[in-house]
Amino acid sequence: MTGKAQAAWDSLNPRQQAYLHVLFNHDQAAEEQRAADWASGRTLDDRTPASEWRWIDVVTPGSRLTSVQRALAQRDVRDPGVGSTLAALARAGLIEHEEVPRGRSRAVRAKMTRTGRAAVRASLKAAPGRRTGELADWSWEILVRLWREDGAEVRAGGPAVERALLDRKPPLAAQHTYPWYTITEAGREHYRQNWARYAQLYPHVAAPDPDPGEDPWPAAAQKVLDRLRQSVDAAVADRSAAFYRQTEAEDAAAKARTQGGPGGGEVSGEWERLIVEQAQQVQDLTATHARARAEMAARHYADAETRIGPAIGAYVHGALAAYEVSMENVLFDDAVAEAISQAAAGAGAEWVLPPRPAPCGLHDVDSALGEAWDTAAGVRVRRRPLPKQMTEPPPRRGRYRAMLRADPEPPPLETRLEQAWALARATAGQVNDGALRRSLHPPIRQNP
Known part of the structure; x- marks a missing residue:
């Protein structure tokens, strides 16, 4: 079956593979949600068969994009031809598709077949589904x-x-x-x-070996990756906090300057004159303190900005080192954590983007990391920008609009840093807890 499934996948063009892969992700997400609802007891009385709840909306009437359209747009697959692509996948027996009435118009929806799921699993080199008697x-x-x-x-x-x-x-x-x-x-x-x-x-589940020997992914390795991520998060949070403090102090200083003196007319008598002088001193002192707070917040902001770049560089190098360790499968125990730490420390303050990670053979991982690295390196160019429904924030009304105006956002990070940070997160998301290593190098011990 595996050979037929791989052949079915290889017979598809890149556009058809993207469609099938997105539909597979939605199919598995629905299956996981169904299992979670069943486990919690929320759907004990729901006997809806899988032939009904597995249907996925691909195109719906109106201007709102479906989750399938959004996922395809992220993959830069948006040119016309939804109907022909779905028809080709249906002719290959990988999906079923149909049009159903929705109001005055019609919606297009699709459903994966067993053959289609097997084809995607073959491309992902994923293990076949669980057998009777095995735990979910x-x-x-x-x-x-x-x-x-x-x-x-x-x-x-x-x-x-x-x-x-x-x-x-x-x-x-x-x-x-x-x-x-x-x-x-x-x-x-x-x-x-x-x-x-x-x-x-289930390679995503970090289950300890019952007969422990060399640990392919020790807890120390995960702690190193977590510390690298926390360093970036802390620097970004400090930058935002300093920005808010600086904005607040500058507003207070500007308000004190525009208020003028406390007097409102002729001052007669020694007592009144003393009160006016004291009020003026208090106002001057308030403005001085506000300026001092603004200057201190500006220094904190600059310090946080200087820490963000090296922290992101260390995170990128450490995460990609963890990726290489997961692929090579030659380091164990404390050597894994040491390799990640050395790579992070070697990045330095003037870090450069590491070389493009070699493909590991898992379609999902190679696609995500390749896209993230190409974006960080500036070599990935979209044929067309993302739809405005994905780039423009939804309109806010009433008090929400006023709240947005009242809370200024700190300036965005440099594009280079944002993209490198996204690459580090994407890489760490694949290797965390040894999930990638278990996917690439599952235990060779067989059940008796």
């Missing part, structure tokens, strides 16, 4: 939490938890006072026997 990703996450606590009680609510962990023979968990659970010996054995399979099936 959310129930596997709960079992991982129970394993980590090693006998301590864990809070995990929802009737689906009972069906997934308690209704088995033997049960994988024991319930104490609802909703507190502990792992059973059967649960520990299930974890040991099936850890390798689940690690391949």
